[in-house]
Amino acid sequence: MSAEAHAHPDAHTGHDDHHHHEESFVSKYIFSMDHKVISRQFLITAVIMATLAMGMSFLFRLQLAWPGEHFAIINFILGDKWGKDGIMAPEMYMALVTIHGTIMVFMVLTAGLSGTFSNLLIPYQVGARDMASGFLNMLSYWFFFLSSVFMLAGFACETGAASGGWTVYPPLSALPQAMDGSKLGMTMWLVSMSLFIVSSLLAGLNYIVTILNLRTKGMSMTRLPLTIWAFFVTAVLGVLSFPVLFSAALLLISDRSLGTSFYLSDIYIGGQALEQTGGSPILYEHLFWFLGHPEVYIILLPALGITSEVISVNARKPIFGYRAMIGSIMAIGFLSFIVWGHHMFITGMNPFLGSVFVFTTLLIAIPSAVKAFNYITTLWKGNIRYTPAMLFAIGLVSTFISGGLTGIILADSALDIPIHDNYFVVAHFHIVMGVSAILGMLAGVYHWYPKLFLRHMNKKLGYIHFWGTFISAYGVFFPMHFLGLAGVPRRYYSNSAFPMFDNLVDINVFITCFAMLAALVQLVFLFNFFYSMFRGPKSEQNPWGANTLEWTTPMAHTHGNWPGKLPTVYRWPYDYSKPGKPQDFCPQTVPLEEGEIDGGGH
Amino acid sequence: MIKILVYVAIILAIFAIGYVVRVYELATSLKGKKQHEVTDSDNRMMGKIMLTFLVVFFAFVIWNLESFGPKMLPESASEHGVGLDWLFNFNMTILFFVFTITHIFLFYFAYKYYGRTGNTATYFPHNNKLEMIWTVIPAIVLAVIIIFGLKAWNTITAPASDNAIVIQLYSQQFQWTARYSGTDNKLGDSNYKLITDTNPLGMDDNDNKGDDDIIVKNEFHIPLGKEVEFKLNSRDVIHSAYMPHFRAQMNCVPGMTTMMHFTPRITTQQMRDKLNNQKFDYILLCNKICGVSHYNMQMTIIVDTEIDYKVWLHAQATHKSQVNASAAKPVAAK
Ligand code: HEM
Ligand SMILES: [Cu+2]
Ligand SMILES: [Cu+2]
Numbered sequence: 001m002s003a004e005a006h007a008h009p010d011a012h013t014g015h016d017d018h019h020h021h022e023e024s025f026v027s028k029y030i031f032s033m034d035h036k037v038i039s040r041q042f043l044i045t046a047v048i049m050a051t052l053a054m055g056m057s058f059l060f061r062l063q064l065a066w067p068g069e070h071f072a073i074i075n076f077i078l079g080d081k082w083g084k085d086g087i088m089a090p091e092m093y094m095a096l097v098t099i100h101g102t103i104m105v106f107m108v109l110t111a112g113l114s115g116t117f118s119n120l121l122i123p124y125q126v127g128a129r130d131m132a133s134g135f136l137n138m139l140s141y142w143f144f145f146l147s148s149v150f151m152l153a154g155f156a157c158e159t160g161a162a163s164g165g166w167t168v169y170p171p172l173s174a175l176p177q178a179m180d181g182s183k184l185g186m187t188m189w190l191v192s193m194s195l196f197i198v199s200s201l202l203a204g205l206n207y208i209v210t211i212l213n214l215r216t217k218g219m220s221m222t223r224l225p226l227t228i229w230a231f232f233v234t235a236v237l238g239v240l241s242f243p244v245l246f247s248a249a250l251l252l253i254s255d256r257s258l259g260t261s262f263y264l265s266d267i268y269i270g271g272q273a274l275e276q277t278g279g280s281p282i283l284y285e286h287l288f289w290f291l292g293h294p295e296v297y298i299i300l301l302p303a304l305g306i307t308s309e310v311i312s313v314n315a316r317k318p319i320f321g322y323r324a325m326i327g328s329i330m331a332i333g334f335l336s337f338i339v340w341g342h343h344m345f346i347t348g349m350n351p352f353l354g355s356v357f358v359f360t361t362l363l364i365a366i367p368s369a370v371k372a373f374n375y376i377t378t379l380w381k382g383n384i385r386y387t388p389a390m391l392f393a394i395g396l397v398s399t400f401i402s403g404g405l406t407g408i409i410l411a412d413s414a415l416d417i418p419i420h421d422n423y424f425v426v427a428h429f430h431i432v433m434g435v436s437a438i439l440g441m442l443a444g445v446y447h448w449y450p451k452l453f454l455r456h457m458n459k460k461l462g463y464i465h466f467w468g469t470f471i472s473a474y475g476v477f478f479p480m481h482f483l484g485l486a487g488v489p490r491r492y493y494s495n496s497a498f499p500m501f502d503n504l505v506d507i508n509v510f511i512t513c514f515a516m517l518a519a520l521v522q523l524v525f526l527f528n529f530f531y532s533m534f535r536g537p538k539s540e541q542n543p544w545g546a547n548t549l550e551w552t553t554p555m556a557h558t559h560g561n562w563p564g565k566l567p568t569v570y571r572w573p574y575d576y577s578k579p580g581k582p583q584d585f586c587p588q589t590v591p592l593e594e595g596e597i598d599g600g601g602h
Numbered sequence: 603m604i605k606i607l608v609y610v611a612i613i614l615a616i617f618a619i620g621y622v623v624r625v626y627e628l629a630t631s632l633k634g635k636k637q638h639e640v641t642d643s644d645n646r647m648m649g650k651i652m653l654t655f656l657v658v659f660f661a662f663v664i665w666n667l668e669s670f671g672p673k674m675l676p677e678s679a680s681e682h683g684v685g686l687d688w689l690f691n692f693n694m695t696i697l698f699f700v701f702t703i704t705h706i707f708l709f710y711f712a713y714k715y716y717g718r719t720g721n722t723a724t725y726f727p728h729n730n731k732l733e734m735i736w737t738v739i740p741a742i743v744l745a746v747i748i749i750f751g752l753k754a755w756n757t758i759t760a761p762a763s764d765n766a767i768v769i770q771l772y773s774q775q776f777q778w779t780a781r782y783s784g785t786d787n788k789l790g791d792s793n794y795k796l797i798t799d800t801n802p803l804g805m806d807d808n809d810n811k812g813d814d815d816i817i818v819k820n821e822f823h824i825p826l827g828k829e830v831e832f833k834l835n836s837r838d839v840i841h842s843a844y845m846p847h848f849r850a851q852m853n854c855v856p857g858m859t860t861m862m863h864f865t866p867r868i869t870t871q872q873m874r875d876k877l878n879n880q881k882f883d884y885i886l887l888c889n890k891i892c893g894v895s896h897y898n899m900q901m902t903i904i905v906d907t908e909i910d911y912k913v914w915l916h917a918q919a920t921h922k923s924q925v926n927a928s929a930a931k932p933v934a935a936k
């Protein structure tokens with residue numbers, strides 16, 4: 001199958017870097033349809049959003065560690081309305097938690113992660129000149145951009161941003177009488193998420209079509225790097241599950257504005273009995289988590305894909321169990337659609353149904369365990385080169401294991417009863433999803449920075465960044481398990497209303513200190529990231545000695561990626577340190593020798 | 603003023619980092635070294651830090667267990683909770699074992715195999731036997747976990763026995779109300795359309811099952827060793843009745859009734875003595891975000907001996923008597 005014919009007309013091939021069609025600044029950097037530019041747009045937007053969301057967590061961590069204390073910085077940032085005398089208003093606390101969660105989950109780790117790396121790597125690694133549709137790809141970025149703007153604009157509302165938690169369960173989110181955050185702020189949230197879903201669908205369809213149709217000659221599905229496999233399954237999950245969230249949002253909008261009662265029944269609020277009967281909030285929960293659970297794998301799989309690639313390249317060894325890795329990605333993808341009920345064990349859902357979800361959820365642990373073991377075995381007898389990316393990838397393996405293990409407790413419905421919705425859950429999902437995916441994303445940034453910006457990031461600062469981040473991530477989230485085991489509910493503005501929590505203040509102070517350290521270390525990253533863009537040392541073509549196709553393109557942002565013909569692929573991407581080869585790597589474009597078996601076969 | 607100084611300091615610090623980096627880069631490029639290239643000494647250093655991290659990490663975990671562990675909830679005050687705590691510890695033991703083994707391998711390999719020029723990695727792309735082993739072993743362990751877990755789940759969620767004491771827990775922004783079903787052990791009908799200031803639960807006075815119901819606020823009592831069944835309702839948004847000391851939780855969902863039941867096994871006084879804290883109380887919290895005062899929606903739970911419980915209950919006014927009293931008042935005033 002020759003992809004060349006579809007990707008770009010042949011007129012493009014072989015033309016010189018300097019003789020582009022005269023592109024204006026706007027068409028080159030703003031409304032660009034080039035996957036490399038769009039990838040950078042996603043990345044920079046995500047870095048900004050992540051910084052804001054982290055700033056929010058810093059503010060509410062101050063409140064949790066020292067409730068009632070006066071902080072000049074709170075008053076400075078939140079103003080007199082929300083931060084009078086330096087004390088955060090409870091409304092503001094809820095809004096910050098909600099928007100922090102939403103931005104991290106959707107803007108940073110869904111759009112930011114997939115948007116950056118699927119866009120950058122899919123055309124490069126499958127050997128295509130660009131995405132199947134550059135135009136839809138561009139639209140996907142701009143929908144995402146608008147969505148981010150609307151999400152932040154919630155804070156500009158007189159009544160504050162959405163504050164019902166990132167899950168925005170009705171009736172709380174459906175009834176403006178229920179809280180100020182459910183007024184205009186909630187509308188902004190819904191608009192933002194609707195735009196986001198459009199963006200994610202446009203992007204996902206593009207990824208799928210490109211992977212299926214635009215693979216270059218010789219690039220069979222079983223020669224795809226694991227990054228591409230991960231992006232592929234991620235895109236399929238997104239395309240199948242985001243529309244369900246969209247329908248949930250539409251019904252919510254309808255309940256909010258048109259007086260319908262999909263989610264509402266028998267409610268007396270604000271001194272008044274509402275007319276609506278017959279609906280059920282549980283319907284919303286089902287719809288939400290039908291997306292919500294696959295969503296955590298939409299976040300995690302790309303990070304795992306990046307890790308597979310980074311670990312293999314830097315251990316100078318083939319990834320262990322390539323086919324088992326593909327199998328587990330697919331198993332995780334499939335199972336993730338039939339486990340959503342583990343978020344609903346104590347909502348009043350039929351207990352028998354609960355048992356079914358216990359079973360399916362614990363099944364997911366098997367392919368996840370296989371992945372973890374395979375990563376560890378890949379390190380065994382390697383010749384590990386510690387680039388900053390490699391450190392982040394190893395960090396991911398650690399947090400993926402330690403966060404995944406507590407998931408086994410939460411998936412056990414009986415054990416979930418006393419810890420559901422408390423800080424044990426906050427600890428669990430931050431470690432397994434938040435920290436792991438952030439580490440994976442950073443591994444990707446350090447590893448592919450030369451392809452993104454043609455330069456290198458500073459190695460030493462990268463080391464500092466990794467150890468600071470990794471240590472403070474455990475410092476922040478590990479002790480949270482104990483808050484949960486002490487019974488502290490999540491989404492509490494303050495624990496001081498309960499004498500039983502008085503002895504937990506020191507844990508909260510401890511956590512906040514590490515959160516501040518984490519934030520400080522990210523400044524090192526921000527500096528390194530932006531500084532290296534302009535001043536970093538220029539990169540040679542294949543700085544890591546890697547096998548995949550992106551490193552066969554010149555270190556320039558060439559329109560159409562390869563100046564000449566598209567490369568032909570002869571082997572799988574993991575021939576590192578293969579006996580009998582002159583170097584410890586062997587790019588996919590090197591033909592097989594007489595009698596050589598491909599794909600790690602014997 | 604201090605604020606401005608802080609900002610100035612931050613900006614200066616950023617410039618300082620930039621300057622140091624620049625100088626460092628210039629210095630290394632003079633030495634003819636590409637500074638982004640990873641050297642053997644980098645690898646050695648990172649490998650050693652990996653090993654150090656392993657040790658420090660486990661020290662940290664143990665320190666956490668020692669200093670934060672005692673702050674966890676005291677032993678379960680409900681009968682089923684004892685089994686749950688056992689199951690939790692059982693699972694945690696398995697998980698901690700897996701956690702330890704995998705982390706030792708991960709960080710030890712990360713140290714042992716740090717790169718040295720001249721070394722080559724071993725080409726080891728797959729091994730069906732190994733992969734089989736680590737698919738099957740987790741599967742077996744998980745099967746054990748699932749079987750124990752579902753057994754516990756089925757007993758906890760089985761219907762309450764017929765002689766369980768029925769109590770309604772009624773949630774609204776931001777308070778709890780408890781309604782005892784009285785001598786007939788049946789709750790009177792109610793309807794949200796009947797809610798008024800004087801009838802906050804919307805009780806239907808035409809239904810005389812409700813006459814002996816007893817409505818209490820702020821604090822409710824339950825008897826030691828008797829099964830109690832809670833029927834949960836909400837007036838406005840979703841709340842969650844969370845009683846951590848009893849290892850019990852269930853959401854309160856508007857438009858439907860949810861249920862949970864348990865048997866208390868330690869009275870409040872006994873627990874106070876055990877904990878050596880005479881101010882201790884069992885608490886009902888709200889554990890589902892429900893609005894601005896979600897963080898302060900509570901009710902005290904008192905576990906009494908059966909006799910004390912009966913005495914307390916008898917001292918409470920029934921719904922009927924309250925209705926009569928408030929109906930009598932306006933007449934008396936005239
Ligand atoms: C600087 C690092 C971070 C800190 C200190 C932090 C801290 C917190 C805390 C303390 C909460 C619970 C607040 C409450 O329940 O009252 C929370 C909620 C949350 N965080 Fe983070 N977080 C961080 C990074 C992340 C990342 C990387 C993610 C990505 C997934 C994330 C996603 C969430 C989500 C989804 C929630 C739940 C929001 C809700 O309850 O609706 N956070 N965060
Ligand atoms: Cu889930
Ligand atoms: Cu609440």
